[in-house]
Amino acid sequence: MIEVKNLVKSFKDGPIETRVLKGIDFSAKQGEFVAIMGRSGAGKSTLLYQMSLLDEPTSGEIFISGKEAHTMSEREKMLFRLGEFGYVFQDYALLPELTALENVSLPLIMQGLSRSAADEKASEALERVGVGARLGNLPSQLSGGEQQRVSVSRAIAHKPSILFADEPTANLDRESSARVMEIFKELHKSGQTIIMVTHEDEYARLADRIVTLDDGRIISEKRN
Amino acid sequence: MLSAVDIRVGFYLALRQIRRASRWTTSLIVFVMLLTFLNLVVVTGLLVGIVAGISNQFRIQETGDVMITALDTKDYIENSPQILSFLQTLPQPRAVTARYSAAGSVEANYFSRVDPNEKPNKTGATIVGINPVAEDNFSNLSGYVGEGEYLSSSDYDAVLLGPQFVDRYSFGEQPGLTPLKNVYPGTKIRLTINGNTREVIVKGILDVPANSPLAARVFMPANELRQIMGRYEYAVNEIAILLPAGTDGAEFRDLLKRSGIGDKAKVQTFEEGIPNGVAEVQNTFAMIGNAIGSIGLAVAAITIFIVIFINAVTRRKFIGILKGIGISGEAIELSYIFQSLLYASIGSALGIGILYGFLVPYVSANPISLPISEAIIVAQVDGTMIRIMLIVLTTVIAGYLPSRMIVRRNTLDSILGRN
Numbered sequence: 001m002i003e004v005k006n007l008v009k010s011f012k013d014g015p016i017e018t019r020v021l022k023g024i025d026f027s028a029k030q031g032e033f034v035a036i037m038g039r040s041g042a043g044k045s046t047l048l049y050q051m052s053l054l055d056e057p058t059s060g061e062i063f064i065s066g067k068e069a070h071t072m073s074e075r076e077k078m079l080f081r082l083g084e085f086g087y088v089f090q091d092y093a094l095l096p097e098l099t100a101l102e103n104v105s106l107p108l109i110m111q112g113l114s115r116s117a118a119d120e121k122a123s124e125a126l127e128r129v130g131v132g133a134r135l136g137n138l139p140s141q142l143s144g145g146e147q148q149r150v151s152v153s154r155a156i157a158h159k160p161s162i163l164f165a166d167e168p169t170a171n172l173d174r175e176s177s178a179r180v181m182e183i184f185k186e187l188h189k190s191g192q193t194i195i196m197v198t199h200e201d202e203y204a205r206l207a208d209r210i211v212t213l214d215d216g217r218i219i220s221e222k223r224n
Numbered sequence: 225m226l227s228a229v230d231i232r233v234g235f236y237l238a239l240r241q242i243r244r245a246s247r248w249t250t251s252l253i254v255f256v257m258l259l260t261f262l263n264l265v266v267v268t269g270l271l272v273g274i275v276a277g278i279s280n281q282f283r284i285q286e287t288g289d290v291m292i293t294a295l296d297t298k299d300y301i302e303n304s305p306q307i308l309s310f311l312q313t314l315p316q317p318r319a320v321t322a323r324y325s326a327a328g329s330v331e332a333n334y335f336s337r338v339d340p341n342e343k344p345n346k347t348g349a350t351i352v353g354i355n356p357v358a359e360d361n362f363s364n365l366s367g368y369v370g371e372g373e374y375l376s377s378s379d380y381d382a383v384l385l386g387p388q389f390v391d392r393y394s395f396g397e398q399p400g401l402t403p404l405k406n407v408y409p410g411t412k413i414r415l416t417i418n419g420n421t422r423e424v425i426v427k428g429i430l431d432v433p434a435n436s437p438l439a440a441r442v443f444m445p446a447n448e449l450r451q452i453m454g455r456y457e458y459a460v461n462e463i464a465i466l467l468p469a470g471t472d473g474a475e476f477r478d479l480l481k482r483s484g485i486g487d488k489a490k491v492q493t494f495e496e497g498i499p500n501g502v503a504e505v506q507n508t509f510a511m512i513g514n515a516i517g518s519i520g521l522a523v524a525a526i527t528i529f530i531v532i533f534i535n536a537v538t539r540r541k542f543i544g545i546l547k548g549i550g551i552s553g554e555a556i557e558l559s560y561i562f563q564s565l566l567y568a569s570i571g572s573a574l575g576i577g578i579l580y581g582f583l584v585p586y587v588s589a590n591p592i593s594l595p596i597s598e599a600i601i602v603a604q605v606d607g608t609m610i611r612i613m614l615i616v617l618t619t620v621i622a623g624y625l626p627s628r629m630i631v632r633r634n635t636l637d638s639i640l641g642r643n
């Protein structure tokens with residue numbers, strides 16, 4: 001499904017070059033749920049951005065469904081992000097002037113669905129994460145937990161091949177976190193490939209495999 | 225590059241951004257666009273209208289739509305009575321007036337002048353003999369009387385003075401014109417034509433702008449002027465014809481020429497008869513109007529640019545997220561273009577409403593009284609359309625540029641708020 005070989009990412013600040021990822025080899029199979037753990041600053045987010053085509057690695061290769069990311073045009077990458085990936089960000093990243101339903105519908109419309117088909121699919125996805133009653137609300141009218149669930153529905157409404165999540169529960173209280181993780185468990189059960197960065201052992205335990213990063217390298221891999 | 229989906233999504237985003245934007249901000253931007261439109265259309269229209277007012281003043285006060293004057297080789301129009309009665313048989317004319325005119329002089333304060341070496345209070349004048357009723361029908365001359373009264377047909381030894389002759393109204397001594405002092409309705413003045421001098425009473429003084437054709441005329445009933453001039457036939461100097469609105473003056477001129485009048489007199493439309501250079505002045509004013517309008521257009525473009533730029537900068541994170549989840553940059557840019565387009569269209573639509581629904585009809589019914597003319601607003605529909613297209617084009621560019629600047633920034637940097 002996704003494979004990363006000898007991935008290096010460094011940032012240049014004038015003459016100083018900081019290597020954040022120092023040669024990562026990693027892969028995830030179809031339907032697999034992988035948790036990425038590690039100290040703050042270990043390079044977890046950076047790795048996720050490279051794999052999800054939001055950023056360009058300094059060197060190394062990324063294969064997605066057998067295609068090498070480096071050979072893709074910007075437009076191809078955009079279409080990949082639109083059609084194949086789903087993103088859940090730590091801070092929900094919903095558009096403030098769009099209602100819950102519109103936030104979820106928008107990428108579907110971008111994929112060429114009609115308004116009504118997109119709205120129908122979007123409300124199904126919102127129903128699935130338990131915010132079906134808040135379709136017409138703006139993000140500012142929703143609690144953090146509800147916003148994150150809307151964000152999850154946006155990420156899964158188009159049935160992506162991979163769902164990326166970067167600390168999806170970091171801003172949530174225990175109860176909301178548990179609900180979001182419950183949804184991830186459900187998604188995993190129904191065959192969704194998930195790559196999730198988390199700090200919480202409790203949630204990492206839901207994954208098939210836990211990969212731990214430190215200082216830009218993978219220091220351990222453990223199957224649950 | 226642009227796909228139908230980009231347009232749909234761009235529109236979808238634009239609509240929701242506007243719907244949830246602050247009413248105040250939106251109204252303010254629309255108001256700026258409205259002012260831009262009015263600035264671009266009305267300022268030019270008014271400047272052109274000032275000149276149009278000047279030439280229109282000639283038309284309604286002097287020449288009419290078609291004017292018959294003496295041939296260059298003659299002092300008067302031959303066969304005047306026949307021409308006048310022919311005109312009466314025609315259905316077109318709305319009003320016809322025939323005038324005698326003579327060069328002469330007027331003098332005031334001749335009794336108080338004791339020293340024979342003192343300069344007389346005297347000036348050259350064009351004296352016009354009119355039928356008071358016909359002239360009033362033609363130009364509403366009685367409506368311009370500011371002091372005293374209008375002439376009646378039975379008046380004798382009575383004149384109306386244009387304001388240029390009266391020192392209270394005129395701009396002082398000018399070459400060829402010495403304004404008369406202490407002249408009021410009832411004052412006696414001396415009129416000299418062809419060496420014949422007659423004492424007449426000032427019955428009224430006209431109140432018209434300095435550049436009105438009435439400003440430097442002395443009017444008196446035609447019969448008396450004929451006597452003073454020693455003209456014993458009814459041979460007039462000019463015949464002015466007003467046509468109903470919308471009638472083609474050139475067509476009527478040709479009709480008169482074909483009837484044989486062309487052999488006896490000069491037949492000209494109002495445009496041919498007005499002083500040279502009016503068209504050039506009109507074009508000059510239009511250019512000045514366009515220059516002023518262009519400044520307004522630039523200000524509007526900058527306003528839109530700043531509004532969209534600030535909007536895009538403060539929403540940079542969301543623009544990054546949109547790109548991150550696969551919304552095309554084109555769709556995002558279009559959303560801003562649609563927004564600025566909407567501001568421009570609403571502003572222009574309001575402008576059109578105000579212009580054609582109120583300003584143009586109101587000002588044409590109540591011309592703006594300026595010292596130079598009775599100004600109207602000249603705003604032809606095709607010119608207005610071009611200006612609207614200019615506003616729309618400018619706005620689209622002013623909305624596109626800043627959004628492009630933000631959209632092209634690196635996606636991840638935008639999401640994370642990095643520079």
Ligand SMILES: Nc1ncnc2c1ncn2[C@@H]1O[C@H](COP(=O)(O)OP(=O)(O)O)[C@@H](O)[C@H]1O
Pocket residue numbers: 011012018020038039040041042043044045046047642
């Ligand atoms: N644009 C950047 N320029 C320089 N250093 C960066 C940049 N982005 C991230 N880093 C550094 O890379 C390291 C890893 O960051 P990150 O992947 O966000 O860590 P985390 O594991 O906490 O998600 C950190 O030390 C961070 O300071």
Ligand SMILES: [Mg+2]
Pocket residue numbers: 044045046166
């Ligand atoms: Mg991180």
